Amino acid sequence: MEILGDLWLGVQTAFSFWNLTYCLLGVFLGTAIGVLPGLGPTATVAMLLPVTFGLSPETAIIMLAGIFYGAQYGGSTTAILVNLPGESSSVVTAIDGYQMARQGQAGKALATAAIGSFIAGSIATVLIAFFAPLLSSVALAFGPHEYFALMVLGLAASVVLASGSLLHAVGMILFGLILGLIGTDVQTGAMRFTFGSFELADGISFVVVAMGVFGLGEILSNLENEADRTTVLTKVTGLMPTRADLRAMLAPVGRGTALGSVLGILPGGGAMLSSFASYALEKKVSKTPQQFGKGALAGVAGPEAANNAGAQTSFIPMLTLGIPSNPVMALMIGALIMQGIQPGPSVIQDQPVLFWGLIVSMWVGNLMLLVLNLPLIGIWVKMISIPYGYLFPCIVAFCLIGVFSLANSTFDIWLMGLFGVAGYILRKLDCEPAPLLLGFVLGPMLEEHLRRAMLVSRGDVTSFFTSPISAVLLLVAALLIASVLAPAIRAKREEAFQDED
Amino acid sequence: MFMRFVAAASCAAVLGSAALAQDYPSDNVTVIVPFAPGGASDTTARTVTQAMQADFGQPLVVENKPGANGAVGAAELARAKPDGYTIMVASIGTYGINPALRADLPYDPREDMEMLTVAVRTPNVLVTRPTLEVKSAEELIAMLKEQPDTMLFASSGVGSSDHLTAELFWQQTGTSGIHVPYSGGGPAQTDIIGGHADVSFQNLGAVAGFVREGQMKMLAIAAAERSPDFPDVPTFKELGIEGMEVYSWQAFGAPKGLDPAVKETLVGAIHGALEKPEVQETFKNLGFEVLANTPAEADAFVADEIARWSEVVKAGNITPEE
Amino acid sequence: MQGHRTKDFWAGAIYLALGLATVILARDLTLGSAARMGPGYFPTVLGGLLAVIGAVSLLRGLLRPGELVGRIHLKPMILVIGATLFFALALDALGLAVALPAAMFIAATASKRFRLAPVPLLGLVGFTIFCVLVFVRGLDVPLPMFGTLFGG
Numbered sequence: 001m002e003i004l005g006d007l008w009l010g011v012q013t014a015f016s017f018w019n020l021t022y023c024l025l026g027v028f029l030g031t032a033i034g035v036l037p038g039l040g041p042t043a044t045v046a047m048l049l050p051v052t053f054g055l056s057p058e059t060a061i062i063m064l065a066g067i068f069y070g071a072q073y074g075g076s077t078t079a080i081l082v083n084l085p086g087e088s089s090s091v092v093t094a095i096d097g098y099q100m101a102r103q104g105q106a107g108k109a110l111a112t113a114a115i116g117s118f119i120a121g122s123i124a125t126v127l128i129a130f131f132a133p134l135l136s137s138v139a140l141a142f143g144p145h146e147y148f149a150l151m152v153l154g155l156a157a158s159v160v161l162a163s164g165s166l167l168h169a170v171g172m173i174l175f176g177l178i179l180g181l182i183g184t185d186v187q188t189g190a191m192r193f194t195f196g197s198f199e200l201a202d203g204i205s206f207v208v209v210a211m212g213v214f215g216l217g218e219i220l221s222n223l224e225n226e227a228d229r230t231t232v233l234t235k236v237t238g239l240m241p242t243r244a245d246l247r248a249m250l251a252p253v254g255r256g257t258a259l260g261s262v263l264g265i266l267p268g269g270g271a272m273l274s275s276f277a278s279y280a281l282e283k284k285v286s287k288t289p290q291q292f293g294k295g296a297l298a299g300v301a302g303p304e305a306a307n308n309a310g311a312q313t314s315f316i317p318m319l320t321l322g323i324p325s326n327p328v329m330a331l332m333i334g335a336l337i338m339q340g341i342q343p344g345p346s347v348i349q350d351q352p353v354l355f356w357g358l359i360v361s362m363w364v365g366n367l368m369l370l371v372l373n374l375p376l377i378g379i380w381v382k383m384i385s386i387p388y389g390y391l392f393p394c395i396v397a398f399c400l401i402g403v404f405s406l407a408n409s410t411f412d413i414w415l416m417g418l419f420g421v422a423g424y425i426l427r428k429l430d431c432e433p434a435p436l437l438l439g440f441v442l443g444p445m446l447e448e449h450l451r452r453a454m455l456v457s458r459g460d461v462t463s464f465f466t467s468p469i470s471a472v473l474l475l476v477a478a479l480l481i482a483s484v485l486a487p488a489i490r491a492k493r494e495e496a497f498q499d500e501d
Numbered sequence: 502m503f504m505r506f507v508a509a510a511s512c513a514a515v516l517g518s519a520a521l522a523q524d525y526p527s528d529n530v531t532v533i534v535p536f537a538p539g540g541a542s543d544t545t546a547r548t549v550t551q552a553m554q555a556d557f558g559q560p561l562v563v564e565n566k567p568g569a570n571g572a573v574g575a576a577e578l579a580r581a582k583p584d585g586y587t588i589m590v591a592s593i594g595t596y597g598i599n600p601a602l603r604a605d606l607p608y609d610p611r612e613d614m615e616m617l618t619v620a621v622r623t624p625n626v627l628v629t630r631p632t633l634e635v636k637s638a639e640e641l642i643a644m645l646k647e648q649p650d651t652m653l654f655a656s657s658g659v660g661s662s663d664h665l666t667a668e669l670f671w672q673q674t675g676t677s678g679i680h681v682p683y684s685g686g687g688p689a690q691t692d693i694i695g696g697h698a699d700v701s702f703q704n705l706g707a708v709a710g711f712v713r714e715g716q717m718k719m720l721a722i723a724a725a726e727r728s729p730d731f732p733d734v735p736t737f738k739e740l741g742i743e744g745m746e747v748y749s750w751q752a753f754g755a756p757k758g759l760d761p762a763v764k765e766t767l768v769g770a771i772h773g774a775l776e777k778p779e780v781q782e783t784f785k786n787l788g789f790e791v792l793a794n795t796p797a798e799a800d801a802f803v804a805d806e807i808a809r810w811s812e813v814v815k816a817g818n819i820t821p822e823e
Numbered sequence: 824m825q826g827h828r829t830k831d832f833w834a835g836a837i838y839l840a841l842g843l844a845t846v847i848l849a850r851d852l853t854l855g856s857a858a859r860m861g862p863g864y865f866p867t868v869l870g871g872l873l874a875v876i877g878a879v880s881l882l883r884g885l886l887r888p889g890e891l892v893g894r895i896h897l898k899p900m901i902l903v904i905g906a907t908l909f910f911a912l913a914l915d916a917l918g919l920a921v922a923l924p925a926a927m928f929i930a931a932t933a934s935k936r937f938r939l940a941p942v943p944l945l946g947l948v949g950f951t952i953f954c955v956l957v958f959v960r961g962l963d964v965p966l967p968m969f970g971t972l973f974g975g
Contacts, residue, residue: 033962046539046565047962049539050547053551139691139695140694140696141695142695143692143695144692167876167879167883168834170876171838171873171876171877171880174842174869174872174873174876175838175873177869178845178873181866184569186658186682186683186684187860188659188853188862189602189658189660189682189819190853190862192849192852192862192866193845193848198569198576198607199568199573201568201573202567216907220899220903223899223933223934223935224899226934226935226936267687267691317691322687322710323688323690323691324687327537330539330540330687333539334538334539334543335539337539337787338544338547340786340787341786342709342710342786342788344709344710345710345711345714345716346710387936388934390931390946392930392931392934393927393928393930393947394927394950396907396927396930397923397926397950397954399907400907400910401919401954401966404914404964404966405964407567407568407573408565408566408964408965409566409573410914410915413911414908414911417904417907420903420904421900424895424900425837425895428893428895429830429834429892430830430834447865448684451860451865454857454860455679455681455859456679456697456698458858459856459857531965562963562965564965
């Protein structure tokens with residue numbers, strides 16, 4: 001078996017003293033910086049990129065990968081503890097994770113995230129090791145039509161995600177979609193809603209919207225009743241999941257891993273969808289869907305597993321094709337280029353030490369993450385019992401620095417302030433911020449792929465149904481929407497009958 | 502009154518910097534990269550500044566200021582004091598194409614900047630999806646003439662160098678196709694490999710691996726000479742198509758009004774770094790050719806590029822719709 | 824009638840206003856057709872849909888009894904948002920080492936429990952030093968440490 005020889009080469013590389021050291025350092029630094037509010041994985045990797053320039057290629061990429069999953073896990077920690085998602089995938093973790101934290105179960109939520117991530121990461125690593133070249137052909141099967149259908153499915157999933165009024169969920173998704181349109185139109189180069197400002201030409205950064213609407217909005221609504229918040233958070237119970245919890249999270253973690261592994265391969269925004277596809281799935285199969293949005297364990301376990309599996313498999317298009325599926329992978333490619341390696345299909349043959357070393361180190365890194373983070377949970381939980389009057393100015397400070405570092409300009413800070421006001425007012429009106437953010441992420445991709453698909457098929461709508469992948473995805477989306485609407489319509493009808501009585 | 506004040510102030514600034522020219526450099530030099538970390542401009546800036554560091558005497562600090570195809574960072578360079586402590590590394594898009602494309606640009610490389618050197622370049626090459634049934638550029642052109650406005654030309658975006666190369670190609674060969682813009686080179690290349698688009702002009706360095714693996718077909722190279730890595734691929738000139746020499750390039754620029762002594766120090770240091778064997782090696786692996794021309798050559802080159810692309814933009818009527 | 828004070832009413836009004844604004848701003852953009860959409864197509868459709876959702880929510884708020892909008896607390900909003908805007912404005916002139924603690928101080932006064940005391944002030948100084956060391960020294964984020972006002 002050739003693969004065993006390759007894996008052995010990977011083991012030798014990953015377990016060399018320096019690679020282990022830099023992997024640990026990467027995981028540690030990634031977690032330490034990623035946990036700061038306002039600094040998501042992209043910002044963390046970008047900031048630490050220069051640190052790796054002096055290293056050998058495989059050590060550099062192993063360290064960067066460590067930074068990436070460290071930052072991702074750190075980001076989930078912030079999402080759970082202070083309701084501040086630093087990237088699109090942790091928006092979903094924040095929904096139920098933060099509710100668990102408010103009920104004094106922050107420790108359990110964090111441990112669930114850590115264990116779920118580890119299981120998912122381990123399985124996804126095995127997938128990459130055995131099937132990477134094969135899986136990259138899946139990525140190539142997706143053209144504009146298939147991606148559009150996938151985005152429609154994502155949109156349907158974000159409707160399922162909302163826990164309150166359906167009308168407001170749709171309203172917030174539309175609002176998010178519109179916000180996502182700001183910037184240069186990909187198809188024509190026209191500047192839309194930029195009001196002549198070149199700073200807006202590339203659109204608004206996700207982090208700016210998230211820090212404003214989630215971060216500042218949450219702070220403002222917490223300041224209304226500080227007393228309640230402190231007493232709630234000091235009642236910490238159950239630091240670790242019980243045996244029953246562990247059993248309950250197995251199925252969601254398994255489903256999340258499967259979803260995340262498949263979606264992560266798709267470079268056109270698939271990995272982004274994995275966590276909310278998993279959330280929608282868990283809510284649909286759950287016996288107690290009313291628990292979702294109020295602190296459901298499966299609502300943390302599934303999406304976190306999906307997120308981490310997707311993060312691992314998003315390396316596949318990067319390594320086998322040299323194509324970035326997200327901004328972090330674009331940075332990884334930049335790092336390889338700095339080392340004089342042009343990523344592409346020949347990397348597996350030309351750089352076996354790098355390729356197999358990275359794969360083995362992925363599993364090692366995930367293990368380090370788990371070992372590093374389980375003992376830290378106690379400390380994190382203590383952290384949020386700091387009086388809120390001291391805690392929130394620090395959160396504001398990190399948001400300021402994090403948002404500044406996006407483009408090294410103060411323009412984004414002004415925008416964040418604006419979104420803070422919007423977030424507070426929307427909260428007052430019971431409009432949930434999560435669907436807004438999902439619409440914001442999906443909007444540009446939805447439009448881009450739809451218009452490209454129409455261009456490529458010369459305006460022929462039937463082409464969406466003649467491609468089998470796109471037809472199936474659209475069907476699933478339709479079923480999902482129908483399953484959301486059906487209970488609502490039924491409820492309306494019952495209401496109508498009652499009025500007649 | 503206000504204008505006179507500004508004039509006086511800028512005079513003072515120029516005099517001030519001239520007085521200090523012999524001490525240059527005495528402080529950190531900021532190198533603006535108007536793109537996100539990881540791209541070609543960023544790589545060029547970091548590779549060169551790292552090699553400059555040892556002899557330069559002062560730290561060179563790369564600052565990424567992304568936005569609007571480099572316009573945000575370039576506008577900042579245009580506003581900076583011409584004291585040699587703020588320079589920029591940017592691409593053909595920022596220096597050569599933006600001014601041809603947008604009337605409302607907040608900077609003009611010819612008016613507000615002076616070039617230090619064009620550091621590196623890589624030719625654009627004509628690639629097709631692997632399943633397209635053509636064996637040569639001649640066959641492709643014949644096919645395009647047979648079925649006008651049907652083949653899908655993928656590009657990295659509206660107004661990108663590969664979009665304008667396709668436009669130039671249509672103009673020079675009397676053919677046409679459907680322009681399909683993507684957000685960046687990566688997605689465009691993926692759809693060529695996957696067979697969702699037909700033809701594209703991409704940087705040689707970026708697609709060399711795909712061509713070697715048979716995932717794309719390379720039919721012609723938009724360079725003066727054939728590439729030593731692909732000796733079988735003809736240049737457009739050999740095919741009888743004139744004016745199709747298109748390189749993607751990266752250049753160092755500074756705000757206009759630099760003191761000659763400061764400029765000499767900077768250009769000397771940049772050229773010194775570009776001559777180092779390890780720097781040459783890095784760029785060679787990426788498919789880049791080190792050019793390192795003089796400031797006067799670079800200024801003329803940038804002006805030529807702007808003029809050339811302005812014509813292509815006008816002939817192809819590709820000003821962004823509003 | 825409580826209609827005009829319910830959450831549904833005001834959320835609807837905001838959606839309606841945003842939707843209409845989007846449609847109006849998109850009028851300058853080429854609309855195109857469904858087969859070949861221009862840059863104005865998506866904004867017009869989405870803005871229109873949002874306006875419709877807004878109108879429905881607004882009517883629902885007027886016609887059906889619903890939850891009333893809670894009081895908007897202006898003081899924390901002005902202080903916290905003001906702190907972020909202050910930081911954006913003052914960063915170049917004051918630098919991180921001064922603008923950051925000042926912004927944090929402004930934000931902190933939004934808390935009902937805000938008291939001037941030596942221990943939190945010391946904490947503020949320590950936190951600022953931490954941020955300067957980590958971000959400016961350690962991670963090379965191009966934040967000015969001391970601004971132009973202090974000759975930095």
